[in-house]
Amino acid sequence: MIASSAGFAAMAEQQCQQAAFLKQVAASFGKASDSYISAARLQQQVARDALAMLPAEANGCLLDVGCGPGWLHPEFSRYCAAFSAVDLSEGMLHKARTQQLATAYIQADAASLPLADRQFDKLFSSLMLQWCPTPKTALAEMARVLAADGRLVISTLIKGTLTELRDAFATLDQQAHIHSFLTADELITAARQLPDISWQFERRSYQLYYPDVQTLARELKALGANQVAGRSQSGLTGKGYWRKLAAAYEQHRCQDGIPATYQVLFIQGTKHGR
Numbered sequence: 001m002i003a004s005s006a007g008f009a010a011m012a013e014q015q016c017q018q019a020a021f022l023k024q025v026a027a028s029f030g031k032a033s034d035s036y037i038s039a040a041r042l043q044q045q046v047a048r049d050a051l052a053m054l055p056a057e058a059n060g061c062l063l064d065v066g067c068g069p070g071w072l073h074p075e076f077s078r079y080c081a082a083f084s085a086v087d088l089s090e091g092m093l094h095k096a097r098t099q100q101l102a103t104a105y106i107q108a109d110a111a112s113l114p115l116a117d118r119q120f121d122k123l124f125s126s127l128m129l130q131w132c133p134t135p136k137t138a139l140a141e142m143a144r145v146l147a148a149d150g151r152l153v154i155s156t157l158i159k160g161t162l163t164e165l166r167d168a169f170a171t172l173d174q175q176a177h178i179h180s181f182l183t184a185d186e187l188i189t190a191a192r193q194l195p196d197i198s199w200q201f202e203r204r205s206y207q208l209y210y211p212d213v214q215t216l217a218r219e220l221k222a223l224g225a226n227q228v229a230g231r232s233q234s235g236l237t238g239k240g241y242w243r244k245l246a247a248a249y250e251q252h253r254c255q256d257g258i259p260a261t262y263q264v265l266f267i268q269g270t271k272h273g274r
């Protein structure tokens with residue numbers, strides 16, 4: 001099929017937007033590299049749940065994609081003989097590198113891994129995929145670098161995440177304030193289109209509680225997880241706006257505080273031997 005010039009222009013525009021979003025994501029996580037670990041309550045729980053899905057055998061080479069500050073790396077010695085770490089953000093990678101545990105620290109986009117095919121026996125990626133503008137390409141790349149009989153475990157946030165915050169914002173204006181997460185079905189369909197892998201999927205819901213909406217917003221900022229593609233204004237300022245947002249969120253308050261729901265899809269795959 002031959003694309004029209006309007007089609008090419010639209011594709012070029014989309015690629016520009018994706019490149020701009022990647023830059024924003026890298027900068028935001030870079031800025032958060034010092035505050036990330038202490039704010040990463042959910043991320044630590046999910047990453048540990050994902051790691052437990054890999055066989056605890058200290059053999060083979062593992063690749064950690066979207067490694068962040070590498071807080072989990074000391075635990076990898078129970079799951080592989082050696083590992084390499086990839087992250088888009090130089091700041092996060094710098095933090096991870098200070099531990100000197102990985103064979104290589106590689107600054108790269110998961111959708112374009114500068115690595116040979118079938119190089120790794122295990123692939124691990126926790127809460128990175130939802131930040132990829134082209135998650136299908138990132139999934140394909142992660143599958144490509146996996147060796148025959150290799151195992152991969154990926155966790156990612158899906159639609160339904162931060163739904164209380166999204167609803168509270170929706171009472172104030174029509175802007176996108178929350179990152180747009182894919183549905184589990186969209187990701188499952190994308191994964192199933194990749195050849196040579198047997199897949200297993202599991203959804204889990206996590207709930208965290210906060211004293212107020214400002215604390216939740218501060219945590220998202222400390223994590224670097226406050227980027228929204230195509231958002232025209234970068235943040236909220238007015239006290240009145242925060243008061244209205246807090247009032248809208250209050251309807252969810254319970255004994256433990258205000259809840260924030262995080263929906264996670266765990267994707268496990270085994271590459272067919274050949």
Ligand SMILES: C[S@@+](CC[C@H](N)C(=O)[O-])C[C@H]1O[C@@H](n2cnc3c(N)ncnc32)[C@H](O)[C@@H]1O
Nearest residue numbers: 029047066067068088089092109110126128131
């Ligand atoms: C939420 S943090 C998760 C870090 C770590 N895996 C954890 O579980 O704590 C997401 C990480 O993915 C990285 N990241 C985001 N988009 C990426 C991409 N396209 N390619 C590689 N890394 C990416 C970010 O820089 C950040 O370090």
